[in-house]
Amino acid sequence: MNAILPNSYSYPDAEGRFGPYGGRFVAETLMPLIHELNDAYEAAKADPSFQAELDGFLTDYVGRPSPLYLAERLTAHHGGADIWFKRDELNHTGAHKVNNCMGQILLAHAVVHLV
Numbered sequence: 001m002n003a004i005l006p007n008s009y010s011y012p013d014a015e016g017r018f019g020p021y022g023g024r025f026v027a028e029t030l031m032p033l034i035h036e037l038n039d040a041y042e043a044a045k046a047d048p049s050f051q052a053e054l055d056g057f058l059t060d061y062v063g064r065p066s067p068l069y070l071a072e073r074l075t076a077h078h079g080g081a082d083i084w085f086k087r088d089e090l091n092h093t094g095a096h097k098v099n100n101c102m103g104q105i106l107l108a109h110a111v112v113h114l115v
């Protein structure tokens with residue numbers, strides 16, 4: 001049997017679906033906006049100036065790259081390879097929230113300029 005494993009799709013296909021059942025479920029009246037946003041996202045991913053601006057905000061505002069910290073006592077306790085922590089909690093407002101927001105804000109700004 002060649003069953004598809006749950007969560008075995010890392011990326012959606014061209015139709016935005018993750019396997020035979022997974023996909024996006026949006027009211028039909030919103031689909032043109034979803035397609036516009038998707039097009040803007042694809043354009044932004046390919047635009048070096050967009051990435052440079054995002055990198056600038058992540059460096060100057062968020063505090064990236066996050067510092068690494070050698071966990072000396074944990075390393076000694078386990079007696080093997082050095083154990084390092086990436087200190088994302090030291091970033092302004094934490095890690096994932098601000099990283100996500102910066103990209104979304106810049107993408108929204110790019111979409112507004114397309115209108």
